[in-house]
Amino acid sequence: MTLLKREEWQHLVREVDWTLSYVDDEAVYPEWMSGTGKVPREAWAKWEEDYKVSYPEYVATQREKESSAYAVKAALQRSTAWENLSEGWKSSTKMHFGGVTLVESEAVLAELKMARFGLNGSWRNMAVFGALDEIRHAQITLFFGHEFVGKDPQYDWTQKMFHTNDWVAVSLRNLFDGMMVTSNVVDIAIQLPLTFETGFTNLQFVALSADALESGDVNFANMISSIQTDEARHAQQGGPTLEILVEHDPVRAQWVIDKAFWGSARAFAALTGPAMDYYTPVEHRKQSYREFMEEWIIDQFVRTIEDYGLKKPWFWDEFMKGLDTWHHALHMGLWYWRPTLWWKPTAAVSKDDRDWLREKYPNWEKVYGDKWDVIIDNVNRGDMELTLPETLPWLCSMCHLPCCVATLGYDNRWRVRDYPLKHNGVTYHFCTAGCRQIWWKDRDNLNHPTVIDRFLAGEIQPMDVGGILGYMGLTPDVMGDDPDYSWAADYKDRLIVPRVPVAGA
């Protein structure tokens, strides 16, 4: 072997920092871009990645990945695989295509920012591979989503979703702009690669692939699990950054992780939760959302941060309790406000579904069953107007998701409680104590109108459901509806006996 091993020469690629003298260091690495904070500037010289890769290895390996992903695509292109998927599962993929694709593009901007403003040459080099990876993810997802545009116009939202003011777009832009681009690069490295990519994306890209495969969607399973192999590498930018930050400013390190964790947990409850526990047909669900969260987040991620000498986030109890409620309520909200979606949300509350939900979530029936029963009876009676909204759900001023978190009170009753905050004479409402606390600490950046605020300010005209749908960019060919309401059929018989509510039931 006459080629040198990577270990022989890579230090020279990594040693590319020099002392600036024609311009100020502070001008090239401005504090609010580079974010060294309390960390001495020279401390970043120690930054070193664990997962090393060189350019020639990178292009060779990535070419292999691309060939195999597109080969699966080509093999399935002329099969009827897509036609045979359930509408429920297709909705999981539409949600992914619309909700994730351009996030990958924003991650390109994040990586390029680290490639420019990162405080160590090795970090900047690693971010260049990260930027390429994220271009790959955006492009492969756009390519796959585009294949279906002719079959179903909802796939147009693969490219379109984030260009609209759909409430999901507003919520996710708000989260990801802060997590990926508008923070300084030290915080970005901890929020994006460390918290988001070594934690939460595993849930959407690895765990969900298990449901995809069970549902017969080989293409999608293959695409997302292949994407995550890149994340596994470039996510390693987080570790060395966190190590240095923890040494010099552990309070900031803990806060940045906590904030990113909370925002991610809220978003995944809205997107991944319903896909796993409702849209995936019950017979194909590999594990529940809660079980996947336990496998990927609670065990794996918490172990990682404790390994760095940090603690569980301050909101841990509230978050853990939310594993049994957040995504169930968000699912109901997505279903009830289904015209605002670019997929066809199945309610998925047949008797079999409910048996499964009760088994996985012992409180499910008590908190959500009675509401679905009212909806089921309206569907079976044909009172469809009662299953459609005439107003907006209140949106949290922090996560921009509906305020729909029920908690168990001292009186042993489940209620959605208000978390208000008065600031400069305006009352803000939050879905949880966690959201309220984060907003308060970051209020100068995050004080941003929700769709409710915009509506009340008269920005949305006319001020009715049609005006709102228009503002959100929804066209009649895309607007969501339940695929067939077939889950209600199990309960047709009970309409014979009028429901007599029992006081205190």
Added chain:
Amino acid sequence: MTANWVPALELDELWEGEMTAVTVGGTSVLLVNVDGDVRAYRNRCPHQEWALDEGDFDGEIITCSRHLWEFDARSGAGRNPATCSLSVFPCRVDEVGMIHVDVR
């Protein structure tokens, strides 16, 4: 001999860069829009009679999905191999944007 034009497809349905199969008088015809000009070919690869509309068209080249034989979309001439070509049907677009093909 006069032409026997049969309406086959609205031009609106065939964008630049697209190909599609239509049936005209019992014959499967491949319509291809190359930079705004429409061509019509017998929808059979001369190699093993495989339907060409199941193949790929990149705007210039038609590729049969079966054994990857390639043809110039403008002329129907074989590129790889160059020894055979597609059979061409006369084709025109009328003033209301309907594509007509003569398969007789």
Added chain:
Amino acid sequence: MTAAAEPQLVPLNAIFAEDFVQILVPVMSNNTVAELGEAIAHHVEGRRVPKRDLPKVVFHDGKRLDPSITVAEAGIGPLDHIRVEYSDDSREI
């Protein structure tokens, strides 16, 4: 200046009984508290919460309101939080 008595639009953050979500409900400042309760119930009762043949009770800032007074008289302002319960569930929460 318009007269103080001119009715104003009062958008509220509302929750009805054990419903799963807070909703936006706009009322007028000269609506009565009873009308306010019904306006909120309209979006929920028989839609997600079973309709019950019981009077409704309106809470604002933890206080149970007299159904006969107006929204303005009750001191309810824009963006305030309102909770509506059936009367047998009217323990303060």
Added chain:
Amino acid sequence: MDHPVGPVLRMCDEVESVVAAIRDDNPDIDIDVVDRGSYVRVQGPGRVRVTEASLQRHLGPAFELRSLQTMLSSFAGRIHTSSDEISWEWATKREGARA
């Protein structure tokens, strides 16, 4: 298992061979395999390694260690990559990466 670490491999034809190579490279510990269909969690206590030499024994002499990355969707523990082997390690205090 105490301190489980190791790779999460995406579904592909080579998974069984990779697992066999990992077992060869870690003869003194139990390697646990959790199969979830589209992914397989491979873990052992404390430290798990896999070498290019073992992978080549199971997957053929042309297999390059870097190609393992095409299957590596995720992993538990601190990763360490060199030209000859990849390892995953439970570390209570990070000592800094090694070249």
Added chain:
Amino acid sequence: MTTAKRRRTWSAFGETRRVPSEYEVMTHETNWTLRAGRKVPFEQNPSSPANLWFLTYREGSPLKVDDWNAFRDPDQLTYRTYVGLQDDEETKAEGLLTQYAEAGADATLSEGWVSVLGRLFAPARYPLHGAQQVQAYIGHIAPSSYITNASAFATADLLRRVTRIAYRTRELQLARPGSGIGERERVIWEDDPAWQGARKAVETALIAYDWAEAFTAIDLVLLPTLDDVLLTQFGAVARANGDELAWHLSSLLAADARRRERWSAALAAFAIDQRPGNIDVLRKWIDRWSVRADEAVAALAPALASAPQGAPSVDDVLDSARAARARVLDAAGLGLHPAVPAAGV
């Protein structure tokens, strides 16, 4: 035959009757911070530092066109084509490196040439890394995803070049111990007068925060000028000194530079075509950065001129570098003698 209108592609392409290319499908308007109808780029307080930065240096750039999304990379690179292309190129590079290593070529190089390699070739990883940073910034803040992606690929190309210089540096260090190669690059970059013009230019380019000025500085002026010295002229002199490997490797790496110049010239030409007034904006920056580029070359030229064999004169080095820059500017419609005389030159 169906009569219902079937959607064929992204609605973002508007009223089109052309099927977009794979490149367009995967590149078109993927940056939501540029969405139509936005009040500010980021979904947060309009006066947040990030919003103000982007409003100033992206939206507020004096280089303006109505729709940057109409720009296309002439090479139409996508990720898939990029990694395929570069894997082929790197395979060629590794073939060369293997072949010359087996032949023990480094041992045969003259002392005089080794000293040119140590002074001119090995330290280049520093300015190229600086250029890599600026190229990343351009991608970060560019006003269209078409520009962001082209710039990201160019950033990776610069990392490729730094990687290959590092690899050769280590080989030379092993083959020629005592030459200082592999140890003195940072000192040379920071202190050797030959590099101070380049260092000043690169450091200054790092703080050119207007996206279009950064693009002009790096892609239209500094790199086209410096690449002529560090790749083209260096390669020719290397060959004259019996360093066939350096000559071959420079030719391989020059393909990346040519590709970057193609899209850069196309982007400048696009801007001028969309709004003729842009020619004045670009010229002002080109004039400013050309002075710095020429100073950089003037300082470097003696290092190349010290080669034992086939050394060019200092003037030849400068003339050649200026001519290389002029070719890129000509391709952009920014030549010294434009067909249509522009005002204010």
